[in-house]
Amino acid sequence: QKEVEQDPGPLSVPEGAIVSLNCTYSNSAFQYFMWYRQYSRKGPELLMYTYSSGNKEDGRFTAQVDKSSKYISLFIRDSQPSDSATYLCASSNAGGTSYGKLTFGQGTILTVHP
Amino acid sequence: GAGVSQSPSNKVTEKGKDVELRCDPISGHTALYWYRQSLGQGLEFLIYFQGNSAPDKSGLPSDRFSAERTGGSVSTLTIQRTQQEDSAVYLCASSPGGGNQPQHFGDGTRLSIL
Numbered sequence: 001q002k003e004v005e006q007d008p009g010p011l012s013v014p015e016g017a018i019v020s021l022n023c024t025y026s027n028s029a030f031q032y033f034m035w036y037r038q039y040s041r042k043g044p045e046l047l048m049y050t051y052s053s054g055n056k057e058d059g060r061f062t063a064q065v066d067k068s069s070k071y072i073s074l075f076i077r078d079s080q081p082s083d084s085a086t087y088l089c090a091s092s093n094a095g096g097t098s099y100g101k102l103t104f105g106q107g108t109i110l111t112v113h114p
Numbered sequence: 115g116a117g118v119s120q121s122p123s124n125k126v127t128e129k130g131k132d133v134e135l136r137c138d139p140i141s142g143h144t145a146l147y148w149y150r151q152s153l154g155q156g157l158e159f160l161i162y163f164q165g166n167s168a169p170d171k172s173g174l175p176s177d178r179f180s181a182e183r184t185g186g187s188v189s190t191l192t193i194q195r196t197q198q199e200d201s202a203v204y205l206c207a208s209s210p211g212g213g214n215q216p217q218h219f220g221d222g223t224r225l226s227i228l
Contacts, residue, residue, distance in 0.1 A: 043219035
C-alpha cells in the first residue's frame with residue numbers, strides 16, 4: 001500500500017463547476033501537505049501548502065487537511081478550462097533524515113470542458 | 115527571476131550507455147532534490163542535497179545511480195549502464211533552506227532508453 005493514495009480519475013467537469021480532489025495517507029508522521037498542478041510535459045507547480053490540520057484558501061482554491069482521518073482535499077471553485085491538468089497531492093515529515101522528502105499521490109487528471 | 119533549469123529536456127540513448135542529467139536550481143536555494151516520474155510508479159523521491167552534501171540518498175534505486183552537487187549550486191544525476199526500466203521523466207526541485215520549505219520544480223528531463 002502506498003503511503004499517499006489518490007484516485008487517478010480521470011475527472012471531467014463542465015466549466016464553472018466546483019471540483020473536489022482528495023487523497024488519503026497512512027503515515028502519522030506527515031505534518032506538511034501540498035497540492036501541485038502539472039500541465040502536460042511541464043514540471044509540477046506548487047498550488048497550496050499547509051501545515052497540520054485546517055483549511056487554507058487562495059483565490060478559487062481551498063485546501064483542507066483532516067489529520068484525525070488522514071484525509072487531504074483540494075476544492076476548486078468556478079473551474080475554468082485552464083484548470084485542466086494533473087493534480088498531485090504530497091506530504092512530508094516534520095523532521096528526521098527524511099526531512100523535506102515529498103511523498104506524492106498518483107495524481108488526478110482533471111478536464112474542465114467549456 | 116529564473117526558475118529551476120534542467121538539461122537536456124529530452125534524451126534518447128541505447129541500453130547500456132551512461133547518461134548525465136543536469137539541474138540548475140533557483141539562485142540562493144540551498145536545498146536540491148531529484149525525483150523520478152514514471153507511468154507505473156508516479157513521482158518518487160531519489161536524493162536530497164543540502165549544500166554539497168547528501169543527507170538522504172534513500173530513493174536511489176540501484177548503485178547505477180549517483181548524483182553530485184558542486185559549489186552548492188548545479189547538480190548532476192548520473193545513470194550508468196542504462197536499462198529500459200530507467201525510462202522516465204527525471205525532475206529536479208529546489209527550496210530556499212531545505213526542511214519543509216516549499217519545493218519548486220523544473221520541467222524535467224524526459225529519458226528514453228531504447
